Amino acid sequence: MKGYRKGLTNYGDPAFSAFIRGAYARGFGLTGEDLDRPIVGIAQTWSELNPCHRNLREVADAVKRGVTQAGGLPLEFPTISLGEVYLSPTAMLYRNLLAMDTEEMVRGQPLDGVVLLGGCDKTLPAQLMGAASAGVPAIAVSSGPMIGGRFEGKRLGACSDCRGLWAEHRAGEISEARLEELQGELFPSAGHCMVMGTASTMACLTEALGMMLPGLAAVPAVNSRRLRLAEESGRRIVRMVEESLTPAKVMTRGAFENAIRVLMAVGGSTNAVVHLAAIAGRLGVELPLALFDEISRTTPLIGNIRPSGKTYLMDDLAEAGGIPVVMKELEALLRRDALTVTGKTVGENLAGVTRAPAWQDVVLPRERPLQPEGGLAILWGSLAPEGAVLKTSAASPRLMVHTGKAVVFASQEDMVRRVDDPDLPATAESVFVLQNAGPVGGPGFPEAGFLPIPKKLLSQGVRDIVRVSDARMSGTAGGTTVLHVSPEAAVGGPLALVREGDLIRLDAPGRRLDLLVPEEELARRRAAWRPQAPAYDRGYGRLFLEHVLQAPQGCDFDFLQKAR
Ligand code: FES
Helix, strand or coil: CCHHHCCCCCCCCHHHHHHHHHHHHHHCCCCHHHHCCCEEEEEECCCCCCHHHCCHHHHHHHHHHHHHHCCCEEEEEECCCCCCCCCCCCCHHHHHHHHHHHHHHHHHCCCCEEEEEECCCCHHHHHHHHHHHHCCCEEEEECCECCCEEECCEEECCCHHHHHHHHHHHCCCCCHHHHHHHHCCCCCCCCECCCCCHHHHHHHHHHHHCCCCCCCCCCCCCCHHHHHHHHHHHHHHHHHHHHCCCHHHHCCHHHHHHHHHHHHHCCCCCHHHHHHHHHHHHCCCCCCHHHHHHHHHCCCECECECCCCCCECHHHHHHCCHHHHHHHHCHHHCCCCCECCCCCEHHHHHCCCCCCCCCCCCECCCCCCCECCCCEEEEEECCEEEEEEEEHHHCCHHHCEEEEEEEEECCHHHHHHHCCCCCCCCCCCCEEEECCCCCCCCCCCCCCCCCCCCHHHHCCCCCCCEEEECCCCCCCCCCEEEECCCCCHHHCCHHHHCCCCCEEEEECCCCEEEECCCHHHHHHHHHHCCCCCCCCCCHHHHHHHHHECCHHHCCCEHHHCCCC
């Protein structure tokens, strides 16, 4: 059954249910002719509490034009929206809630296909998770990146510069008044953050996965090409309904391998490791951390985009040809047979694409990469038996192999309280550890892993330190920051056993992270360890704490993953 007769409300009489639904549809101004068409839902995450989605109403209008042109009936509906900087304690706590909202509303309403409108960090991953589980044909259209800001001749990239400028302010280099001036220039247009942070990364990977039209991810939010591609997405979803081209046919193991390949090539966000695992988990596709590392080792970093690259932003990537050009450079390494929302394979989509143009250096030719390997490394060792993630492309080369004494913060509150204490036993060689900031401990897996450099070190000119935590980090941040240490401290992982002064060894090339403490001593500490009191005893927070999986499984809820 298709269209408005699909999935009838249960009143005990299906014929009556169809009659009454038709009556209400007419009450909305629709006609019998409208109701004979396939219904395409437009999952709308526009919200005044999400500036990154400011343009999504206009994008929805463009999608509707396309759906109507192709003979479908577009019906826009709201889901919750997750504005990264407006949600407390962290938007990540609510990613699974948006995924559930999307899944249930796509399944529960009479939709033959759905267009997913997202953009800010957690939204596209959540929508892909939901659509994967709902199982109807789906295509994603993102809000698009902002254009770059400008200040005194310098281009500003939000939010990499937000962090850099804040560190300079803490170091006393930037006055309060100047910081306020800069604050007004960091976000100059509609759209999501325009560096290769999590939002840009996830848009690029949605395209690489085959769930978004080729070339769309990098186009700035304010560029009219985005509206034309949104309209084309509207036409395409109607064809996808006819072809029964469901997310499971697009997001195959091969498609995920392509997405991981692109993640490594563009120096994308560490958060993508978590999100891809969660999306794959909805389809029963296994993505072990070892696969990320394996692909990273065989993928050249060719995306010269901040924060991994030096200068460029997403609008520069769009001008250079966007993700299709990145994928063309990687073509020999890709699964070319993976099907995409175009109805064609990756190989067919790339047939008309040319390699990185010589006039630019945003996308580098694969023979002349920024670095020969990808931007992320997976670490294992006595401190991270189930893995940890390090963004090598944004880290300091001198700290890639480093042993230092631990400075330990037991929680985020402890860190805020003590980090600028002049008596903190910290030197430039210390390893800064944050405990209890993971999925359960955070709670909600906050982006707290980019520990601030203590003021006393800032004043000595120190601009990077080794950080180790079970937290995440914003994709716009950089530094030598080991993240997602698993299992997390709050569930009794070895991170919980670290004490001030312990030696920790990071060996990025060797993929190791070790706590250099004798096993007998660790056994003593383990026996004395007690879990902290749960942060929530009711509602969604309690559901989250009771069912969230660890980082390598994508932090989805255990009952939402597809049985493998
Ligand atoms: Fe929305 Fe950065 S805050 S993408």
